[in-house]
Amino acid sequence: MNIVVCIKQVPGTTEVKIDPQTNTLVREGVEGIVNPFDTYALEEGVRLKERFGGVVTVVSMGPPQAEAALREAISVGADQAILLSDRAFAGSDTLATAYVLSRAIARIGDYDLVICGKQTLDGDTGQVGPELAQRLGIPFVAYVSKVEAIQDGQMRVQRLIEEGHELMEAPLPCVMSVVKEINVPRLPSLRGMMRAKGAQIPVWTARDLDIEADRVGVAGSPTRVIRVFFPQRTRKSQMLEGTAESQVEQLVERLRETKLI
Amino acid sequence: MGCLSVMHYFLNEQQRMIKGLARRIAEERIMPVRAELDEREEFPWDVMKELAEADLFRIFIPEAYGGLGGGCLDLCVAVEELSRGCCGIAVSYAASSLGSIALIEYGTEEQRQKYLPDIASGAKLAAFALTESMAGSDAAAIRTTAVRDGENYILNGTKQFITNGGEAELYTIIALTDPAKGARGASAILVEKGTPGFTFGKKERKMGIRASTTRELVFHNCRVPRQNLLGREGSGFIITLKTLDRSRPGVGAQAVGLAQGALEAAVAYARERHQFGQPISSFQAIQHMLADMATQVEAARALVYAVARAIDTGVKDYTEAAAMAKLFASDMAMRVTTDAVQIFGGVGYMRDYPVEKMMRDAKITQIYEGTNQVLRNTIALELLKRKAKPE
């Protein structure tokens, strides 16, 4: 069972806050981290490999620094990693990114399952997985929360939707995106870290992947960010003062006035 | 990463890796559960499994037996970082190292092959048993016997306050093979959990390090094969002294990590707690306490690392240095954790905040693996002995 896991390096800005005085982003620790949602994909890939054998290959499209994320993936159990990096890829939107990933996965060739996180921490789109499946011409199963069984070329999974869990069957190869309920990602091991340190991580460029220039980067991306701004918060707040009794009394009165209770 | 050490200790790559990983485990897997484990006095099996998967038990085992062949400093940085999270968990880890030292140093090839790979993988924990109810600081007063009977030893007696007692699978027992000779008749013998005649007493209810397990080991006509003897008959006391010399920097590292955790908590609290309209960190009384705490932590760390490094470079006689590291660091941890509680004030005394636990945990570092009073004797003795020798 050969598995490809797609990961992204994102800014480690889980504690992003807006400074109320200056209205700018307060960023603590801008070092790159593996997209947290992708760590569940990686862990599931490694667990499936441990159950069914095979090889876990991790791919990431990004700048040369993204190699660090790939090394981290090896330290938690991935067998090999490939960095997809080329100046031509810069500015790719999800459609273009899915194209590059599909070219890389086609080049890897021998795979049974592709796993992605449900979305990234920075972009939050969750579009690359399904777009990648379409590019590869294989089925897609979103929001998988449990892999129940894999046998006879079929995978049976539970997936999380608004109302509960759907039980699905999909033929291999396919692409699945996973949610955090699926597992608790392991921490690296010392031997894994040593292996990661010494690992060769090939870099595949646009030429290696026979990329058509007008399908990647800014030129190959149909969408374009034209404006970025801070969300407005324009609610008039009213603090209810006084003793606890009086605060509760005022609240009940206000809610009654607005016919909410 | 909070308040890191201000010093650069020039750790090698493996040591930096160990430090980073142990810190991550402490922050992600230990800190969230430490209060609950302490409250429930529950052995941290889940965390032990994490440590095993992270290869931390491999650090102190030679490479030939599935370990990483790390030195004393490698172990110290791991113990320090784990202790920063929870000293009770760190000691459960460190006790497995303590229980392996004699086997590594004095075991036969066959004994090592048999036991060390499982300890390296973390599949089995080890423990070391010396103390008895009548033999604490006066270790020569042990009464547990191991009498030869053909191809076996028959053990009788009770060991007390044994860390990892009942949880560990492999025990290094110091027992008298020749009771007539007293301390010179002591030997070190490996006993596996489950051996008939080997049972465990009640789990002790402790003041601190409550996530760790401390139990009595009870031997009643317990037969173990002769092959379980470590070293020679009668070498039990030498083995004990060497084992403790080797492990004491690790206790120092526990104390340093614990104090570092308390210092960081105190700094964070001092910055966020407002009184008289300003953060209490703006008061010089608090600033000076913090400065003293930080200085003491750093001094202890420097001593512990220096001793561990000396051991790793092959220094033969380090009894005095190892005792100093443990003594200095543990007294420091008691002061620093007490000051941390003081800075927290009333809430520091409450179990909602971690510093009261740290203060409770710190106390044991002054007591176990040689009380600080006995260590002062050791240090003084070596000092005076050296003074008597011509330079």
Add this chain to the structure above:
Amino acid sequence: MGIQIDLEKCTGCGACLPACPLDALELAEDKPRVKDNCNLCGACRDACEYDAIIIEEAPEKIAPDTGFRGVWVFAEQRQGQLKGVAYELVSKGRELADSLGTELGVVCFGHQVQGVEQLVAYGADKVYLVDDPALAHYQDDLYAHQLARLIEEHRPEILLAGATSLGRSFIPRVAAMLETGLTADCTGLDIDGDTRLLLQTRPTFGGNIMATITCRARRPQMATVRPHVFKKGIPKDGRQGQIIRIDFDRSAVTSRTKLLGFIEDLTEKVRLEEADIIVSGGRGLGKPENFQLLQELADVLGAALGSSRPPVDEGWIPYSHQVGQTGKTVCPKLYIACGISGAVQHLAGMQTSEVIVAINHDPHAPIFEIATYGIVGDLFEIVPMLIARLKEARG
């Protein structure tokens, strides 16, 4: 293409620095310098009083295709019932179609879907209904294929779908089939009058930043839209529209995935997204048992129980209760936040609530900035009192 600072015009006033949402400007020798992470959004240019910042746009390679007309909405159903987001999008789609002077088409897949004519009352001009037992439940392959075929045939310029688990699964596949752009999880939609472009605004960076995105050169312009952001309009009885039934061509596509069953989430008594009142708890509750207190308040109010992320992470309450960026977006009439500090990720999921009540001991908690009514106090004192008062009022 790029950004340039005209150092002649620049006075070094620094007004552009805080305007940058990406922190991509720094002062070097009293003049701003652009860092690598600049994405040419133009916020600094707008902030500059001296026109010293110039951003050159790349010329578009392809002129916008004018052959596409009409706004389309994909109306999602489950078990034959149209979902709330379908009506929200039809109402919003109507607005967009009106400003473009074009018609609104609604696509609906399912089997024996109830109330399709209601879509007309809410504003649809045409409803393309594909009713077939094979489409009764969501099937990735069938839905994607069928929608792509309809789009290719009818060529709408805009397609909107709910950013639900269903929409976010298969709409990207449709976009890839059609080689067009897709914007995920939009919370704002407008039409640029000059270019007829759809301005798609969405939160990014965990809700810290809003980005407006366009798809200039390819059609349709596709967006998934977050539920409960746009209000459902008022249906007009007697509004005219066509319901076009389309046969599903089973021979054209087969579903490779199979739905084997469904396990309902029974932990959730009242569906959060549909609740009029939500009582929500945060880290301030201190321990799982204290959700009992909030449940009691919820019971008195007939409310659903919500949570911010920390209690869910701590395992105090199941994930299905989580409100916020990584949980559910809700828009109740009344949202009572107890012991919730108001991290931006939480606010992203509830700030459109009509009335927000915040109870927190920390007067500086950000939740108070968006609360309609704020009470600084001990929730363990306030909430029991509130429960008692409400019970008493009810008699």
